[in-house]
Amino acid sequence: MPLPKYRQIADEIRQQIKSGRLAVGQRLPTEPQLQQQYDASRNTVRDATAVLVNEGLIERVPGRSGGMMVREKVTLTFHAHRAEMPAGPRAETDAWRSEVERQGYEASQQFQLTIEELSTDLAERLLVEPESAAVLRRCVRYVNGQPSSVQDTYYPMDLANEVRELLSPRDIPQGTTRLLAERGHSQVGYYDEYISRMPTPEEATLLGLQLGTPVLLFIRTGYTSKRPARVSVTVFAGDRNRIVSTHGDPVVIAKFRQEEASE
C-alpha cells in the first residue's frame, strides 16, 4: 500500500475543498458518516481530518450544532511602512485602526504596561545586558472582536527614565515614535525581521488560534543615530494577516495597485 488510508481520505476531502464541491463555511460529513463512507475506524477518520486541521483547511466545532467546517480565509493587510512613519501625522495605534477600518473591518485594542527583564534575544537587539529591565508596552489588537495580533514594544529602562511618558499605562496620543523624536531621540533607521513559526500555547490562547495555525512574527528594531531605542515584536495570527511593504517609486506602485492609492 503506497499511501496510508488516512492520507487517502485527507487527500480526497482536500480535493473536494479545492474544487469547491465543499464551499467555505460548509459542513463536512460527520465522523460516523466518514467512517461508513471510507470503511475506516473512527481513529483513522480523525487522523485524516487532523491532517486537514493542521493545514488550516478545516476547523472542528464540538456540540450538537457543531461539526467540521471549511475554514474561511479573511486576510487583513498590515502595511509595515505606514505603521510607523517617523514623521507621520499620528500615533501607531491610530494608524493601525484606520488601516483596519479602511479595509472594512471593526478595530479595537487593549493596552497594557509592564516592566520586564529582557530575554537574551531581545537584549541583543537593544545592545544591553541580558535580564536588564525594560518597559514593555503591549497592545492586543482585535478585528471584528477577534484577537488578530499582539504587539509588544520594549524600551530600555534608561530611556524610559529620561522620557517618563513611556511609563504611562495609557496610550500616548501623539505616538511613541513622535514623542521620542520630540525629546531628541528621533529614529533614523529600522531593522525588520519576518519569521514564520508555530505559536506557543500562550500565543495560541491569546490569539484564539486553532491547531494548525502558524503565526507571523514581525520584529522591528528602531535606531536613533546614537543607539537602538526600541524593539517591537508583533505576533500576527497567520491565518488572518499579511504584511505588505513597498520600496522604490511610490507613484509607480500606487498607479498599479489601487488599494495603495488612498492616503
Next chain:
Amino acid sequence: MPLPKYRQIADEIRQQIKSGRLAVGQRLPTEPQLQQQYDASRNTVRDATAVLVNEGLIERVPGRSGGMMVREKVTLTFHAHRAEMPAGPRAETDAWRSEVERQGYEASQQFQLTIEELSTDLAERLLVEPESAAVLRRCVRYVNGQPSSVQDTYYPMDLANEVRELLSPRDIPQGTTRLLAERGHSQVGYYDEYISRMPTPEEATLLGLQLGTPVLLFIRTGYTSKRPARVSVTVFAGDRNRIVSTHGDPVVIAKFRQEEASE
C-alpha cells in the same frame, strides 16, 4: 479534570525542553517508556508528542536507531534588499549563494523553466487576464544539501517574447533584473508581501518539511515605470529561514548590527 492528560504530558515535556533538561538533538524517552512514566496508553502518549511535533519542538524518526528528538533550529537569514538590487553587481542567484556562504553554510540551486497558465492571484498582480500564459523560472535552493526554499518567478508572456533570454532554460549570468534593465525595462518599485501559512502537501514534499512546520511566503511584485514586469513567489521552510529588511540610514544600522557591516 481541567487539562486533558495528553496536554499535561505535552506540557511537562515542553517544559523539559525549554529548561534545557532535554538538549537539542537529544532523544526523548521512547513511547513505551512514556506510557509507563505517565501511566497512559500509547495513543495518549502519541497525542501528547503530536502536539510537540506540531509546535515544531521535536521530530520523530522511525527505525531501530530512531526515536523522538529535540529539533535543532538553524536559521538562515535572507536579506530582502540585497537579493535583488536593480543596480546590483551580480545575479540574484549569486547574491543568494554568497549570502548563504557568508553565514557559514553550503549553497546549491536547481533551476527549471516552464510555461504556465497564471492563477487568478498571480494574474491580478501582473494586471493580466487569469489563465494567460507566463514564463515560470523556478529555482530550488539547498542549504547544506537540504532544500531550504523555492523561488518561482513569473514573467508575462509578451515580455518574454520581447526579451527572449527569459526563455532560456539556464541561469542568466547577469541576473534577470539587470537583463531587463538593459532592455529598457528597469524596475523602479517593488510591492512585497509576507505571509505565514501551513504548507500544501506538495510544498511539504519539495522542502522536506516535518509535520507542524509552517512556511514563510515572500511575494515580490516588480514594477517598471510602465507595468508590472514580474512576480516572484518564494516559499521558505519556516523552521530554517528568516527574512530581514532594513529602512532608513544604512550607516547607522550597520553601526549597531555587526553582521550588516560587511559588503
Next chain:
DNA sequence: CAGTGGTCTAGACCACGCG
C-alpha cells in the same frame, strides 16, 4: 434528549534500519 467532536484505552500488525 440526541448527536456532535474530545479524550482515552487495549490491543494489533507493519516498515524501517542498526547490530
Next chain:
DNA sequence: GCGTGGTCTAGACCACTGG
C-alpha cells in the same frame, strides 16, 4: 533479530449545545 515509530481497529465515556 528486535526495538523504533507508523498505522489501524473496536470499543468506551465525556462535555457541549440546539431542539
